[in-house]
Amino acid sequence: MSTQTLGIIMNGASGRMGYRQHLVRSILAIRDQGGVLLSDGSRVQVEPLLVGRTEAKLAEIAKRHDIEHYTTDLEAALADERWPIYADFLVTSARVPAMRRAIAAGKAIYTEKPTAETYADALELARLADAAGIKNGVVHDKLYLPGLRKLRRLVDSGFFGQILSVRGEFGYWVFEGDWMPAQRPSWNYRAEDGGGIVVDMFPHWNYVLENLFGRVESVYARTTTEIPQRVDESGETYRATADDAAYAIFELAGGVTAQLNSSWVTRVNRDELVEFQVDGTHGSAVVGLWGCKIQHRNETPRPTWNPDVPDGHDYPSDWHEVPETEVFENGFKVQWEEFIRHVVEDTPFPYDFLSGARGVLLAEKGLESARAQRRIEVPEVTL
Numbered sequence: 518m519s520t521q522t523l524g525i526i527m528n529g530a531s532g533r534m535g536y537r538q539h540l541v542r543s544i545l546a547i548r549d550q551g552g553v554l555l556s557d558g559s560r561v562q563v564e565p566l567l568v569g570r571t572e573a574k575l576a577e578i579a580k581r582h583d584i585e586h587y588t589t590d591l592e593a594a595l596a597d598e599r600w601p602i603y604a605d606f607l608v609t610s611a612r613v614p615a616m617r618r619a620i621a622a623g624k625a626i627y628t629e630k631p632t633a634e635t636y637a638d639a640l641e642l643a644r645l646a647d648a649a650g651i652k653n654g655v656v657h658d659k660l661y662l663p664g665l666r667k668l669r670r671l672v673d674s675g676f677f678g679q680i681l682s683v684r685g686e687f688g689y690w691v692f693e694g695d696w697m698p699a700q701r702p703s704w705n706y707r708a709e710d711g712g713g714i715v716v717d718m719f720p721h722w723n724y725v726l727e728n729l730f731g732r733v734e735s736v737y738a739r740t741t742t743e744i745p746q747r748v749d750e751s752g753e754t755y756r757a758t759a760d761d762a763a764y765a766i767f768e769l770a771g772g773v774t775a776q777l778n779s780s781w782v783t784r785v786n787r788d789e790l791v792e793f794q795v796d797g798t799h800g801s802a803v804v805g806l807w808g809c810k811i812q813h814r815n816e817t818p819r820p821t822w823n824p825d826v827p828d829g830h831d832y833p834s835d836w837h838e839v840p841e842t843e844v845f846e847n848g849f850k851v852q853w854e855e856f857i858r859h860v861v862e863d864t865p866f867p868y869d870f871l872s873g874a875r876g877v878l879l880a881e882k883g884l885e886s887a888r889a890q891r892r893i894e895v896p897e898v899t900l
């Protein structure tokens with residue numbers, strides 16, 4: 518069977534996400550396996566073009582990974598027909614102008630989230646892409662985590678009966694950067710540079726909630742900036758102007774309540790860095806990045822509250838791990854393969870710019886709720 522080649526412009530390939538998840542774990546892994554398998558048995562091979570601002574950095578990455586093409590000239594890359602896909606992993610604040618240019622150039626576009634800093638910009642990108650008739654996709658990586666894929670199976674199989682509520686904990690301690698280097702980029706902690714945990718995490722929560730449990734109809738969020746001063750990559754102290762923790766309640770269509778804590782100022786006392794508990798009339802599940810344990814109604818203990826007697830019941834032993842029945846590949850790579858099939862074969866791909874815009878809207882409504890200190894309705898979004 519024949520193999521065609523698909524050129525992919527990778528803008529921001531030297532960044533944390535651009536390099537590790539998109540270049541190394543996705544595109545180079547796809548290249549190494551001989552491309553993406555199509556429905557007719559043929560393959561489409563990928564050819565990356567690294568784009569960035571610092572030529573020496575790009576040259577070093579290209580050499581390290583045997584990549585032929587790199588450039589600092591985005592305009593020339595966009596004008597070149599050898600590269601029909603534009604992919605964007607820039608800092609969020611630099612994304613909209615670059616994506617506008619890519620839409621104008623008629624490229625198919627795949628991008629990191631959030632698609633924009635404001636809902637108005639995110640919606641405009643979705644409208645421009647629709648009007649230009651270009652294929653478009655946004656990273657929805659959490660849906661591809663093994664734990665959430667197992668959760669999806671539980672939902673689809675009817676395991677829960679009626680789903681009542683979802684409780685999620687996301688977070689870990691991000692070092693301030695003084696005596697221990699911070700493990701996230703400093704722009705994440707400056708609102709003026711597109712930072713903040715609401716802007717970062719609510720787009721994820723939106724697609725997780727709407728794809729598994731129902732559309733988010735309202736949000737109440739309390740946000741805080743617990744660490745007001747941090748130290749950046751070059752050792753300079755800066756003022757942290759963005760929220761570093763958000764405690765939120767979401768009401769979903771169909772009546773499910775979701776409460777999700779997102780925090781860069783918490784120490785982990787759970788099995789994984791993200792964990793969701795889903796409670797239903799017939800069963801409950803606790804899922805993380807990888808794990809998924811369940812408790813059926815027939816195995817549910819019958820606790821009675823008695824503060825006078827120490828409780829010797831071993832609650833963790835009431836849960837059973839869902840067995841591994843398939844091999845889970847890197848979620849970013851799986852989603853990349855789906856997007857490439859969407860571009861080449863026109864297979865369905867629901868995670869488009871409009872879905873991205875819904876995520877940005879939820880972040881905006883979350884921040885509005887925090888400012889107003891009240892519950893805010895989230896309207897339905899259409900083109």
Ligand SMILES: NC(=O)c1ccc[n+]([C@@H]2O[C@H](COP(=O)([O-])OP(=O)(O)OC[C@H]3O[C@@H](n4cnc5c(N)ncnc54)[C@H](O)[C@@H]3O)[C@@H](O)[C@H]2O)c1
Pocket residue numbers: 529530531532533534535569570606607608609611629630631656658702717
């Ligand atoms: N899907 C996820 O789970 C996930 C996780 C973290 C970050 N992200 C998103 O990925 C994107 C990148 O985040 P990151 O953590 O990799 O950041 P990063 O700072 O490590 O990388 C950002 C990239 O943008 C480039 N850049 C910075 N300023 C620029 C400018 N003004 N013009 C052009 N290029 C510029 C940098 O050189 C770098 O290549 C963000 O939008 C972020 O929200 C997604």
